[in-house]
Amino acid sequence: MRVLVVTAVAAEADSVTAALPASLLDRHDPEHRVEVLAGGVGPGAAAAATATALAKGSYDLVVSAGIGGGFQPQAPVGSLVVADAIVAADLGAQTPDGFIPVVELGFGHSTHRPPAALAARAAQAIGALHAPVLTVSTVTGTAARAAELSSRHPGAGAEAMEGFGVAEAAAAQNVPVLEIRAISNAVGPRDRSAWRIKEALSSLEGAFHALRPLLEESP
Numbered sequence: 001m002r003v004l005v006v007t008a009v010a011a012e013a014d015s016v017t018a019a020l021p022a023s024l025l026d027r028h029d030p031e032h033r034v035e036v037l038a039g040g041v042g043p044g045a046a047a048a049a050t051a052t053a054l055a056k057g058s059y060d061l062v063v064s065a066g067i068g069g070g071f072q073p074q075a076p077v078g079s080l081v082v083a084d085a086i087v088a089a090d091l092g093a094q095t096p097d098g099f100i101p102v103v104e105l106g107f108g109h110s111t112h113r114p115p116a117a118l119a120a121r122a123a124q125a126i127g128a129l130h131a132p133v134l135t136v137s138t139v140t141g142t143a144a145r146a147a148e149l150s151s152r153h154p155g156a157g158a159e160a161m162e163g164f165g166v167a168e169a170a171a172a173q174n175v176p177v178l179e180i181r182a183i184s185n186a187v188g189p190r191d192r193s194a195w196r197i198k199e200a201l202s203s204l205e206g207a208f209h210a211l212r213p214l215l216e217e218s219p
Contacts, residue, residue, distance in 0.1 A: 019208035043165030050169035068160035070183035080128035089134035112167035131157030135164035141190035
């Protein structure tokens with residue numbers, strides 16, 4: 001299987017590559033290869049980087065991966081979330097009556113659905129919560145914003161900044177997509193002293209170590 005893994009920053013990419021054997025990362029292997037790319041922060045950068053990579057090579061699967069915020073109590077710090085839906089949570093319009101998603105404005109869509117069976121297998125393999133992951137352009141920093149997102153997206157597991165951009169680029173090329181998030185902080189009031197980035201990166205590495213059998217499968 002040829003897999004493209006897209007992270008935001010180099011530290012996340014390093015955690016992924018540290019979990020994988022050299023054989024999977026061999027650029028010269030025609031069947032089993034994992035390409036790991038740090039594509040930048042935010043949905044725009046992620047979409048551009050993913051689209052560029054897909055234009056240069058053929059892949060069977062794209063994975064958006066990295067750390068993110070977890071909605072409490074379902075996704076505690078240090079846990080993992082695999083998306084059953086990748087949602088552009090702030091793509092739309094703010095009105096006096098509340099937020100209107102872009103799909104209700106008639107301008108497109110705001111959700112991508114990973115292959116259900118594959119996403120469920122990945123979640124089981126790494127012991128992750130299988131729930132929606134929200135893509136935001138502005139990270140949540142208040143209790144009010146966290147409550148608003150939870151109200152609009154009941155059962156959401158995590159928020160991050162790249163998944164929907166990666167999914168848009170993958171969908172344009174008809175390539176299936178997964179999103180995997182290791183939780184570094186709670187979604188809510190911004191408290192950097194409570195962030196556990198090192199621990200989340202370690203969890204991300206462990207997740208990809210557990211995913212090796214899936215990544216080694218034939219297409």
